[in-house]
Amino acid sequence: MISPPFILQAALLIVVLLCLQLLRRAGSGRETVTISRQSQADVETSWANLRDAWDKTGLTFTPADIHDSEDEGTRSIHPRVPGQASPIVFKPLPGATPYSINFSVIRQSGLDYPEGEQHFEQWSVEPDGAGSKIVVQTRFVRTLGNTVRTLLALRKQAGILASPQASQIIASLATQTGPAEQRNTGAGAQTNRPRKLTATQLPSHYGREAAISLLAFAYLLTQYRWQSAVMLAFVILWHEYGHLLAYRLTGRRGNRLMLVPFFGGIAVAGSPHKSEFEKAFCALMGPGFSALLTLASFGLWYYDIAPDYDFWFRLCFYFSAVLNLLNLLPIYPLDGGQTAESFLRSFLPQSIFVHLSGLSAVGLVVLGGLGYYDMALFVGIFCFMNMRSLPPHSHLPAMNGSQAVAIAIFYAAIVAAHGSIFYYIST
Helix, strand or coil: CCCHHHHHHHHHHHHHHHHHHHHHHHCECCCCEEEEEEECCCHHHHHHHHHHHHHHHCCCCCCEEEEEECCCCEEEEEECCCCCCCCEEEEEECCCCCCEEEEEEEEECCEECCCCCCEEEEEEEEEECCEEEEEEEEECECCHHHHHHHHHHHHHHHHHHHCCCHHHHHHHHHHCCCHHHHHCCCCCCCCCCCCCCCHHHCCHHHHHHHHHHHHHHHHHHHHCCHHHHHHHHHHHHHHHHHHHHHHHHCCCCCCEEEEECCCEEEEECCCCCCCHHHHHHHHHHHHHHHHHHHHHHHHHHHCCCCHHHHHHHHHHHHHHHHHHHHHHCCCCCCHHHHHHHHHHHHHCHHHHHHHHHHHHHHHHHHHHHCCCHHHHHHHHHHHHHHHHCCCCCCCCCCCCHHHHHHHHHHHHHHHHHHHHHHHHHHC
16 A cells, blocks of 8 residues: 555655656757846847857856967867866857857867767847847756756856846956966966865865755655664665776766765766776676675674674665665666666667566566565656666677676676575565
């Protein structure tokens, strides 16, 4: 019997999933996202501000040096802020209207954008009653977190153009020197030395993700006793750290993890996967790393090594075994589902949707058969929403035979580790 509070939670989950799907589509490169801000200024004034922002900041709205190349037909933007020394290279495009600026970003941080993944933007000014409207249309390929940051940044930049102080702000940016240059001008200038970040200098997304994690932990406290909530949060973070460790082992930087309400946790990679083998390995490292925690806490409890902490050990291996076995079910996009996807894309790419849907259905039946009806409903909704946006093709290199065998053995070993503990608990 499904309780009314659970129905409310399921409704909230659907809303969250719809928002996530919209963000994923926005960052897929297949959708054009439109952002608009109203301005009290007339069209000519707003157009003059837009042109100034393009000529003086390259529409980055930061202090920058502009270099145009007539031979290549490109514009290079050199930001004057620390940590952004690499230029951004734009390819100006013909304007769609007399009051529009079009361009695509072809190179950033020293790396060329892959074909078909270039960041396109169209900035235009339209009449809006007695005033005007700043409209930004864009297409780009980004991860979920970067999609949110990109859209927020574009909205903020459009808001600068729409503000009554737009001309003053742009003029100030054009004459402003970066902090690094300010420190190194004049007599007695010293060589820059690396400095540790203070709490106020950390990237802004750290604060947002910390707040989301605290919200998720507060949600756990509403569902469980505080001891269980603390242990469950620890087990989730340990699991996500396994993914983070895999990202680092495969040479990626800028990775992070956090708790997420309704979903448990998420580890965010700093760059995309390079192969289907790497993708499957990173997916399995969450439950794989957690197998160490499950077996260690079970051993400490079973052999009564520290009797005063037996309650915590039992909570630990119980939550770890259940959580990770759930993630190993072949339900997309759980860890087991992502591993199955990599196998199917490597060996049965023409029927990826049919086979992955079938495996997900089997996993949901198993979950329901174990008596986790509420969880099966949650995961089923999550699976359905993600299957709708599953890309039909993958550009990643497929696994070869030896890689597939290695992943299969790794998967079986992880299932055996968690499954044996779960069987002991259940009997």
